[in-house]
Amino acid sequence: MKLPALKTMAKVPDQINRRDFLKSGGAAVTLTLAPGITVMAFGGEASAAANPATRWGLLIDVNKCAKDCDACVTGCSVENGWKMGGNPETDAQWIRKVDLTNKQTGREVSMPMMCQHCEEPPCVDVCPTGASFKRADGIVLVDKHTCIGCRYCMMACPFKARSFIHEDLEDQKSYAPRGKGTVESCTLCVHRVDEGGIPACVEACDATGHGAMMFGDLKDPTSDIAIALASYASVGLRDDLRLNTGVRYSNL
Amino acid sequence: MITRLATILVLSGLLGAGLFGGAATAQEHSALLPVVPKATGEAHPEGNAFMRINHMKLLRHDRDDTMRNGNRDIDYSLKECVACHVQTGADALPIPINSEGQFCSACHEFAAVKIDCFQCHNTRPELNETQALLSRPLPDAAALSAYLDEVTE
Numbered sequence: 001m002k003l004p005a006l007k008t009m010a011k012v013p014d015q016i017n018r019r020d021f022l023k024s025g026g027a028a029v030t031l032t033l034a035p036g037i038t039v040m041a042f043g044g045e046a047s048a049a050a051n052p053a054t055r056w057g058l059l060i061d062v063n064k065c066a067k068d069c070d071a072c073v074t075g076c077s078v079e080n081g082w083k084m085g086g087n088p089e090t091d092a093q094w095i096r097k098v099d100l101t102n103k104q105t106g107r108e109v110s111m112p113m114m115c116q117h118c119e120e121p122p123c124v125d126v127c128p129t130g131a132s133f134k135r136a137d138g139i140v141l142v143d144k145h146t147c148i149g150c151r152y153c154m155m156a157c158p159f160k161a162r163s164f165i166h167e168d169l170e171d172q173k174s175y176a177p178r179g180k181g182t183v184e185s186c187t188l189c190v191h192r193v194d195e196g197g198i199p200a201c202v203e204a205c206d207a208t209g210h211g212a213m214m215f216g217d218l219k220d221p222t223s224d225i226a227i228a229l230a231s232y233a234s235v236g237l238r239d240d241l242r243l244n245t246g247v248r249y250s251n252l
Numbered sequence: 253m254i255t256r257l258a259t260i261l262v263l264s265g266l267l268g269a270g271l272f273g274g275a276a277t278a279q280e281h282s283a284l285l286p287v288v289p290k291a292t293g294e295a296h297p298e299g300n301a302f303m304r305i306n307h308m309k310l311l312r313h314d315r316d317d318t319m320r321n322g323n324r325d326i327d328y329s330l331k332e333c334v335a336c337h338v339q340t341g342a343d344a345l346p347i348p349i350n351s352e353g354q355f356c357s358a359c360h361e362f363a364a365v366k367i368d369c370f371q372c373h374n375t376r377p378e379l380n381e382t383q384a385l386l387s388r389p390l391p392d393a394a395a396l397s398a399y400l401d402e403v404t405e
Contacts, residue, residue, distance in 0.1 A: 050322030135322060143319050144372050170348075172374045174331045179372030194324050 049194075055119075055138035056188055057218040057246035058202070059225050059234060060111055064212035067110040070097050072213065075204025076114075079189065081173040093163040094186045095201055109252065112201065112213070115140055115161040115186035116237060117246030123153035123162065132183075138218075138246050139188045147182040154183060158238050161185050188246075218246065286362040289355050293336040304359075307333075330369055335377040342399035348375035 073095050077083060082092040095114040101107070121140045123132045131147035134140050142153075142162075154162045162185040165178055172178050175191035189199035198215045205213040216225030228234075228250075235252055236245035296303050303310075307328075314326040337355040338346045349356050350370045360367050 049324075133320065135320070137322070141319070145315065145319070169372075170375070172372065174334075174374050174378050177372040177374070182372065190322065191324075194322050 050136040050139070052136040053219060055218040055246060056193060057117065057138070057216065057225060057248065058188075058199075059214040059216075059228055060247065060249045061212050061214075061251055062109045062111045062249055063251040064210050065109070065111050066208075066210055066212075067099060067108065069110075069208060069210060071204040071208045071210075072112045072201035073097060075200040075207075076186070079173070079192075079200035080176040080178075080187070081171070082178065082184075090166050091163065092165075092184065093161060094184070111249060111252070113159060113161070113237075114201070114247065115157075115188070116159050116243070117186075117188060119244035119246070121243065122156040122158065122241075126152040126156040128152065135190075137193075139190050139193070140185075141187055141190065142183050142185065144177065144179065144182040144184075149181040149183065151183060157185075158241060158243075286358040287353070288358045289337070289339050289353075291337045291355070330373050331377075334373075334375065338377055342395065342402050346376040350375050 076095045080094060082094055084091050095112055097110055098113045099108065099110045101109075117138055117140050119134075119138065121132070121134055123140065124134055127133075128150060129146045129148055131143045131145075132140070132153045133143060149164065151164055154160075154164065162183050164183050165180050168180050169178055176187070178184055189197070189201075192199060202213040202215045205211065214225050214228060216223040218226060218229070220226055221230075229248065232250050234248040234250040236243070236248050238245075298306075310328040311330060311333075314328045315330070317323045318326055318329070334349050338349050339354060341347045347354055348370075350367060351357060352361075356367055356370075
């Protein structure tokens with residue numbers, strides 16, 4: 001009996017193993033490029049699957065971020081169903097507000113911190129099971145089906161953006177499954193992005209009127225975020241590590 | 253592997269019983285086999301026999317496609333399993349699908365196969381209480397009195 005799932009397999013581009021890749025050389029590149037080209041050919045119709053021609057990112061204008069506002073944190077918590085337990089050592093770290101003071105000038109800034117969705121993510125380098133991975137569109141995720149909860153990624157992340165779930169959970173959001181014994185972090189609201197939406201934190205920030213967060217495709221030169229990045233100075237956190245973070249901050 | 257083999261044997265047994273046990277009375281049937289609650293939606297076109305043996309393969313294939321490749325246009329998702337197969341209690345709220353006698357656990361307990369899905373996934377569909385009430389047919393007098401008995405206990 002033929003599995004219906006094989007039909008689904010046929011829809012996705014051929015998986016190329018290393019051996020085939022080495023044998024075929026240039027032809028493999030054409031194959032991997034094909035989905036992106038097809039998308040363009042059909043009038044830029046949004047592709048549902050992670051598209052290697054895009055890289056999702058955030059630009060956070062620190063000057064616009066209000067010190068007493070935590071709408072992004074609340075928005076994320078409501079969207080993804082995590083709660084602050086009141087214990088900083090075990091609390092979820094999807095997103096948090098960080099206040100900084102420049103001791104020389106006295107300038108105080110406040111900004112949200114979350115997974116920086118690095119192009120070269122250290123969490124992916126150290127993961128022993130392949131659970132920590134980067135999608136083709138640059139979103140760094142934990143595949144909880146293969147996560148064994150070793151927490152190497154938490155050690156490796158320079159941003160303390162990951163946290164471990166210590167307790168049994170129930171009534172999770174169906175689009176953000178979470179469970180004891182696995183590591184979790186900001187997903188850039190991948191379930192919304194795949195449907196053409198924007199992350200919950202950006203939506204919450206926009207709703208307050210601060211407009212400190214901008215979401216978009218870093219690789220599309222016509223996107224608002226790419227134009228803003230090309231026009232104004234911005235930094236990625238810990239740029240010295242050369243991780244090329246997908247989240248960037250301006251006026252920091 | 254042994255677990256898988258055992259599952260296949262048990263499930264083939266189930267199928268065999270289904271085919272040849274037509275003459276058995278309803279009572280005998282329930283004593284021998286797990287009582288699996290009926291789903292609300294349309295039947296799987298592949299047939300129940302196929303789904304009994306292959307549901308985990310279908311789910312695993314499509315979950316990886318969604319998780320890794322971001323493909324949300326898939327045929328089999330746990331979310332939909334739960335949404336269609338969940339039972340509502342007397343209070344019109346969904347009963348966790350892995351609790352005793354419910355769709356997943358009825359068979360899995362019988363076959364002695366542990367389910368890991370619900371360590372992370374919700375055991376109930378996401379419906380607010382009003383939606384749940386509206387989606388349920390109006391209770392008859394017997395159901396109402398059963399509910400009242402349950403509440404007063």
